[in-house]
Amino acid sequence: MGRAKQVLTHWLEGFRSKNIQYTIALAFTGITLVAMLLVGVVLYTGFFSSAETMMKENNTRLVEQIGLNLDMYLKNMMRVSETAYYRVIKKHDLAVDDIGEQIELLYDANKDLLVSIVILDPEGNVLTSAPAAKEKAAQTAKDQVWFREALDKIENFHFSLPHVQNLFDDPDCRYRWVVSLSRAVELTENGQVGQGVLLLDINFSGIEQIFNNAGYGDSGYAYLVGEDGEMIYHPRQQLVYSDLFEEDSLAFVGEEDGNYIGKVNGQDSVITVKTVGYTGWKIVRVAPVGIYSDDVLFIQLAGLIGVVCLAILIILVNQSVSTQIAHPVEQLQKSVEKLENGDLDAEISIGGSYEIQRLGRTVQSMAQEMKKLMADVVKEQESKHKSELDALQHQINPHFLYNTLSSIVWMIEKGRAEESVNMISALSRLFRISLSKGRTIIRVGDELEHAKSYLTLQKVRYKNKFTVTFDTDPEVLELSTVKLIIQPLLENAIYHGMEFMDGDGEITVRSQIRDGQMYIAVQDNGDGMPPDLCAKLLDPNAEIKQGKSGSRGSGLGLRNVHERIRLAFGAEYGLSIRSKLGWGTVVEAHLPCIPYDEENGGT
Amino acid sequence: MQTKRKYSWGYLALAVVVCGVLLVSWGNLRRKQRLSEPVELSVIVRWQSSEVWENIRRGIELAAQDYNLDVMYITLTDGNSVQEQETMIDRETQLDTQAILLAAADQEALCQTVEETQKKIPVICFESGTVCPEDVMCVSADNYAMGQELGKLLLAQGVEQGQVLLVGADSPCQSIQDRKAGVLSVLEDYTISTTVCSELGEESELTEYDAVLALDTQPLEDAAQSLEHRPQKVVLLGIGGNNRIAYHMEHNVIQGIVAQNEVGMGYLAAKQAAEAVRTRASQEAPGIEYRVITKETMYERENEQLLFPFC
Numbered sequence: 063m064g065r066a067k068q069v070l071t072h073w074l075e076g077f078r079s080k081n082i083q084y085t086i087a088l089a090f091t092g093i094t095l096v097a098m099l100l101v102g103v104v105l106y107t108g109f110f111s112s113a114e115t116m117m118k119e120n121n122t123r124l125v126e127q128i129g130l131n132l133d134m135y136l137k138n139m140m141r142v143s144e145t146a147y148y149r150v151i152k153k154h155d156l157a158v159d160d161i162g163e164q165i166e167l168l169y170d171a172n173k174d175l176l177v178s179i180v181i182l183d184p185e186g187n188v189l190t191s192a193p194a195a196k197e198k199a200a201q202t203a204k205d206q207v208w209f210r211e212a213l214d215k216i217e218n219f220h221f222s223l224p225h226v227q228n229l230f231d232d233p234d235c236r237y238r239w240v241v242s243l244s245r246a247v248e249l250t251e252n253g254q255v256g257q258g259v260l261l262l263d264i265n266f267s268g269i270e271q272i273f274n275n276a277g278y279g280d281s282g283y284a285y286l287v288g289e290d291g292e293m294i295y296h297p298r299q300q301l302v303y304s305d306l307f308e309e310d311s312l313a314f315v316g317e318e319d320g321n322y323i324g325k326v327n328g329q330d331s332v333i334t335v336k337t338v339g340y341t342g343w344k345i346v347r348v349a350p351v352g353i354y355s356d357d358v359l360f361i362q363l364a365g366l367i368g369v370v371c372l373a374i375l376i377i378l379v380n381q382s383v384s385t386q387i388a389h390p391v392e393q394l395q396k397s398v399e400k401l402e403n404g405d406l407d408a409e410i411s412i413g414g415s416y417e418i419q420r421l422g423r424t425v426q427s428m429a430q431e432m433k434k435l436m437a438d439v440v441k442e443q444e445s446k447h448k449s450e451l452d453a454l455q456h457q458i459n460p461h462f463l464y465n466t467l468s469s470i471v472w473m474i475e476k477g478r479a480e481e482s483v484n485m486i487s488a489l490s491r492l493f494r495i496s497l498s499k500g501r502t503i504i505r506v507g508d509e510l511e512h513a514k515s516y517l518t519l520q521k522v523r524y525k526n527k528f529t530v531t532f533d534t535d536p537e538v539l540e541l542s543t544v545k546l547i548i549q550p551l552l553e554n555a556i557y558h559g560m561e562f563m564d565g566d567g568e569i570t571v572r573s574q575i576r577d578g579q580m581y582i583a584v585q586d587n588g589d590g591m592p593p594d595l596c597a598k599l600l601d602p603n604a605e606i607k608q609g610k611s612g613s614r615g616s617g618l619g620l621r622n623v624h625e626r627i628r629l630a631f632g633a634e635y636g637l638s639i640r641s642k643l644g645w646g647t648v649v650e651a652h653l654p655c656i657p658y659d660e661e662n663g664g665t
Numbered sequence: 666m667q668t669k670r671k672y673s674w675g676y677l678a679l680a681v682v683v684c685g686v687l688l689v690s691w692g693n694l695r696r697k698q699r700l701s702e703p704v705e706l707s708v709i710v711r712w713q714s715s716e717v718w719e720n721i722r723r724g725i726e727l728a729a730q731d732y733n734l735d736v737m738y739i740t741l742t743d744g745n746s747v748q749e750q751e752t753m754i755d756r757e758t759q760l761d762t763q764a765i766l767l768a769a770a771d772q773e774a775l776c777q778t779v780e781e782t783q784k785k786i787p788v789i790c791f792e793s794g795t796v797c798p799e800d801v802m803c804v805s806a807d808n809y810a811m812g813q814e815l816g817k818l819l820l821a822q823g824v825e826q827g828q829v830l831l832v833g834a835d836s837p838c839q840s841i842q843d844r845k846a847g848v849l850s851v852l853e854d855y856t857i858s859t860t861v862c863s864e865l866g867e868e869s870e871l872t873e874y875d876a877v878l879a880l881d882t883q884p885l886e887d888a889a890q891s892l893e894h895r896p897q898k899v900v901l902l903g904i905g906g907n908n909r910i911a912y913h914m915e916h917n918v919i920q921g922i923v924a925q926n927e928v929g930m931g932y933l934a935a936k937q938a939a940e941a942v943r944t945r946a947s948q949e950a951p952g953i954e955y956r957v958i959t960k961e962t963m964y965e966r967e968n969e970q971l972l973f974p975f976c
Binding site for chain 2: 198225226228231232235236237239298299300301303304305306364366367370371373374377
């Protein structure tokens with residue numbers, strides 16, 4: 063029970079996991095096929111039931127007809143016998159009167175049905191017969207069953223089994239099968255009443271004709287058996303005698319009149335039994351179900367083909383209907399899946415029935431709303447980034463301005479007017495490039511120009527304690543860069559590399575293209591940095607302590623540059639620092655090679 | 666895409682089922698049609714008179730009804746003529762008969778014709794067969810045993826020595842030769858000498874013979890007719906049975922017969938031919954009943970049914 067439940071649950075789960083089209087098609091098809099099956103079974107059983115009823119009715123009608131004809135035939139023979147007895151034999155003294163002529167007349171009137179009419183004495187000797195024939199020399203009527211039965215039961219008519227008549231010689235060598243109707247009669251001879259036997263040999267072909275004319279054609283057959291089951295007539299009589307046709311003549315002897323279903327010669331058959339009035343003989347009609355089984359087989363095959371074709375049609379129609387229902391749903395589901403995967407521009411499928419169309423429109427409306435919200439979010443984020451960038455740039459300006467102005471003030475105080483003018487001019491160039499009409503992206507050439515202006519200012523301040531070399535690949539000059547990225551690197555090199563240096567400082571600004579990428583490096587020959595400090599400089603979360611040298615800054619300027627490059631060009635770009643104590647430091651900016659033009663200058 | 670493929674397989678499976686059902690139906694209908702078509706059967710006998718083999722014909726006609734046969738009967742203008750039988754076999758084969766029933770006039774001479782014909786259509790012998798190298802089915806009672814019964818019947822008549830005339834025993838028919846062998850196998854232990862003749866004429870001298878044994882229906886009828894009015898009574902026994910023979914037996918011209926179920930023989934031979942055409946399967950020859958009948962037993966139920974068949 064538990065196992066069955068488990069299997070059922072498993073099956074239902076499997077069924078639920080199928081798509082809607084499969085489920086609809088399967089359900090429709092299943093229901094339709096079950097309905098067809100039920101209707102088919104009902105029609106099929108109904109057909110057979112009515113066919114069986116028809117067969118029984120047909121059998122009964124045929125058997126009734128045969129019975130009626132046979133009864134009339136036998137009664138007719140009995141009337142002939144009565145006539146012969148009461149109208150001829152009883153009215154004459156056989157010793158005095160010749161009744162041969164009257165018997166002959168009676169025979170002539172019925173000669174189609176009769177082979178002979180014979181009157182025999184109790185010893186079996188023939189007294190009179192019609193037609194006149196030579197009695198066999200050694201005829202043994204006395205030993206024959208019909209003779210003995212007539213004398214044993216004198217009040218009755220006796221019908222014998224079919225046999226070959228053997229009372230008379232036939233010069234034409236004819237041996238005819240007859241059924242003997244015998245009865246005991248009172249014979250008057252010289253006034254003395256004695257017993258005798260009146261024999262009517264009924265032509266067996268008469269009985270044969272009754273059965274042959276019944277009109278059952280090929281639809282089975284009928285046979286006649288005696289009270290004790292002896293075969294009297296069978297359409298295959300000689301084959302039955304030769305054991306070439308099996309017929310159990312005893313099978314229905316004890317049965318009441320009516321219809322039976324049973325097997326005859328291995329075939330299912332409808333058997334109808336009827337008893338023939340006086341004789342107690344039984345007519346047995348056998349109609350094998352096989353007589354219409356050929357048609358049934360054809361009907362079954364035709365039905366089977368019809369059912370299969372209908373089933374295919376139903377499956378196709380069901381599939382078409384289920385597709386019409388399920389396809390829009392599946393399309394809608396695919397659209398929703400695209401939405402789930404972030405494709406907000408995906409086209410929302412709207413089709414199918416009204417409800418599904420409505421659902422599609424709702425999803426479409428939701429997608430549009432989401433798209434709008436997403437755009438707003440992106441816009442907001444961009445705005446936030448721009449604000450951050452601007453803030454980072456704004457972090458430079460006061461810092462640098464303070465330092466430069468401090469230098470100019472110092473120079474003016476010393477009375478170095480010309481140098482002060484140069485510095486202010488350089489500062490002016492610096493600010494011109496810094497402003498760059500509000501652009502954040504400028505030409506690399508301008509950026510180098512800006513760096514040079516800055517160095518002009520710093521050289522004054524640091525009394526040419528260091529030399530600067532620009533090693534510039536001309537190809538980089540027209541490429542794009544975030545503005546004001548070299549100046550913080552130079553500032554760093556000066557402050558941290560040159561300020562406390564005993565000898566001449568050397569700073570090299572190298573701009574070049576490697577592997578399709580642009581690199582701008584600022585190298586100094588200062589004291590360098592320990593590796594841990596070097597690693598922390600670009601880490602936004604790291605805190606940098608003041609070094610032993612007492613150099614200023616916490617790497618804020620480098621981080622600003624690093625972040626600005628990444629914000630402008632992506633996370634794969636930015637700064638890298640290589641430093642070695644006693645050797646110097648190289649800070650290198652990695653940038654994409656994007657040619658500069660007026661259009662991308664503002665972005 | 667996967668679902669579509671699954672449906673395609675489903676359609677393919679359904680198409681296969683439909684084709685299968687149609688093929689089975691077609692095959693079945695074709696088989697039924699073949700069974701319902703009548704089989705054309707040619708029956709070539711070795712006798713001139715149709716009366717001699719009337720009961721065999723009745724049996725064939727019963728089988729024709731049961732097995733849907735279209736039967737053509739061919740008798741010979743010259744009894745037991747091998748040449749005529751060969752001509753008839755060739756002619757019927759050319760006329761596209763589907764099977765031949767043959768009462769072979771000669772057990773050896775017909776072998777070549779029968780074997781060649783059997784390669785094209787079924788040939789089934791009845792009553793009298795062949796001794797060809799290739800087996801040809803023969804539907805007949807055990808002729809040798811019938812001959813033995815005839816010999817025993819002769820002994821039962823008290824003839825245990827002397828001269829016996831074997832009428833019709835010179836025929837090259839297999840059935841006759843087997844019967845003759847059967848008779849001789851019984852008589853060889855007795856001081857009975859046998860003489861063979863083809864037929865018994867009105868003028869035949871019979872004084873030297875103690876009995877006449879006719880080994881076939883026609884010679885028996887002819888012998889009975891020949892002896893019927895002769896004052897000298899000779900024991901006449903034979904193989905065969907019909908109304909005339911029964912009549913002569915009742916009139917003590919014939920003292921006893923061995924009769925085979927000729928109706929059954931005709932029926933079974935035709936049935937075998939029909940089945941050979943329809944099923945093409947080789948079958949075993951069925952046995953045929955025979956009975957020893959005398960005047961005293963001829964009206965016994967079984968003998969009566971054998972000697973005076975319905976139909």
